[in-house]
Amino acid sequence: MREAGNSKGPGREDLLFLTDDQLRKGIEAMFFAYRGFTRDPDKILVKHAYGRAHHRAIHFINGNPGTTVGGLLEVLGVSKQSLNRVLRRLIADKLVESRAGTIDRRTRHLFLSDEGKRLEKELSHAQRRRMRAAYRAAGPEAVAGFREVLDQLMEPRYRGYNNTRDSRN
Amino acid sequence: MREAGNSKGPGREDLLFLTDDQLRKGIEAMFFAYRGFTRDPDKILVKHAYGRAHHRAIHFINGNPGTTVGGLLEVLGVSKQSLNRVLRRLIADKLVESRAGTIDRRTRHLFLSDEGKRLEKELSHAQRRRMRAAYRAAGPEAVAGFREVLDQLMEPRYRGYNNTRDSRN
């Protein structure tokens, strides 16, 4: 992929000529798509009286069980006070468990409780459902392209964040 | 595009089999990408003491000069009180002009002033710059796929929103 200019003539595509209008449409599509993307979980969250910030915390704790507060702060990119407010409530509500580390007892390792996992499943199921429908409708090649562009849009340090996280104590 | 299953064997791609993990990665990529996507304009906005809501209003007024308050409400999907707060300030700061319609004098038609256009250019230039870099790095086929998936993710009523808007008085 990503070859540049091959056969007859310097077509605009080959030179990756991008009009402001093409880019503007992409920008608007990103705005509308993100709203669609968050819509289903948002509806579930209001029922439980949580917000998007709670969803994000739950999501990343689920994907990285045992991650520390500091780890979460890095991924989420918010202030510790802001994260703490969210986390405090999730812990009080017993959706998240916080355990002091054994090798470094200053750190707090975070886990979803069974009830936390239940909510996570409810949220991620809804979000995956929409994502799956979009992927299916667009087809596998479109999905590959989608992921490539997203990887380019994000800040480089978050590329390839996936790949099971360290979660050891 | 979007053919389904052709040659030997029912490959997973051909059946559009999508693992939860694939979908989860797409979901996370969407989160990180959206953050990257808004980062540059956000930095500019803080200098001017505006927020993302102001950016959105400016963006859509720029794209649809003469749009009404009601039109903006539809696209942005927020309450009129919320939009009004943003708009009131932009008008007070003389970035946006509001003119009563001539055929229906109840409506307010919105336009960017010269200064409004200046800020819009500053914001959209930064955002297009990142988008352009992402598009260039990913290549034209990836871009096509990106757009297809975004179109699927958004609520259907916003598909093809682009295409120059009515802006007559």
Next chain:
DNA sequence: TTGCAACGTCAACAAAGCTGACATAAAATA
């Protein structure tokens, strides 16, 4: 004339971001 539509606005509230300041416990280091 009566009613609906488009808009503006006040009030009150909530979510979620921020900064600054301070506290504690534990690790790391001098």
Next chain:
DNA sequence: TATTTTATGTCAGCTTTGTTGACGTTGCAA
């Protein structure tokens, strides 16, 4: 050992942006 740094928690205060409910005005339309 004494000191400093790190990881975390928390209080206070402020901002932006979203919500709902209520009410007022102007103007189009029946």
